[in-house]
Amino acid sequence: MALIRALPSDYNNFVSSLLLLDSLDLTKLQSAFQNEETQCFTRGVNSSPSLAMAAGTTSTSSQGICCTFCDWEGHTEASCKFKENAAKTQKAKTADRRQERRGGKKKAQNAQEASVDVEASANVAEYAGKASVALSASDRSSWLSSLAAANWNTDTGATSHMMPHRHWFASYSPHIIPVRLANDTIIYTAGMGSVMFEPVLGESKAPVVVLHDVLHVPQL
Secondary structure: OHHHHOOOHHHHHHHHHHHOOOOOOHHHHHHHHHHHHHHHHHHHHHOOHHHHHHHHHHHHHOOOOEOOOOOOEOOOHHHOHHHHHHHHHHHHHHHHHHHHHHHHHHHHHHHHHHHHHHHHHOOOOOOOOEEEOOOOHHHHHHHHOOHHHHHOOOOOOOOOOEEOOHHHEEEEEEOOOEEEOOOOOEEEOOEEEEEEEEEEEOOEEOOOEEEEEEEEOOOO
């Protein structure tokens, strides 16, 4: 049924007649297409006396010919309408994908320019701040006033680590990924990479931790 509806507009009347049939099987379809091809050829040669003489021999020579593209008899792959229409469809899909890639590259470029502005405003290189662990409920007040609280937000509902600061990344590659916020707003990442930070447990420092697949979201 999809192949029938995919025929070019020249076959509209033929498609309508097929859709009116009570049932469709391969034998009926092959017979119908062979008759349609013969009628199309006859209509063409009737308008040209020079081709009328060749009509009989062409009809005879088409018998036994099988298309290697659609496996139907009566025509060759070179004159197959299904192949022609499939090529047009594929060409249109390719053009759509190219247009989508152009749009994605433009978004990535805009996001990269925004992150460059943030990076240029920072005069010194730095790790991604410091992070600490609240060991008990009594530690929360001291943690909230610490440098770690100003640099990192703990969100157990987030599916990925995210940050707006491009210059915090130790490694980085552009990636356009949609991110849904708590208010159902959709924003887009500019890239993804690894980030290093130095945990602080009480008054002692722990070894540097590397977070991988951190999302760079300039709009955060």
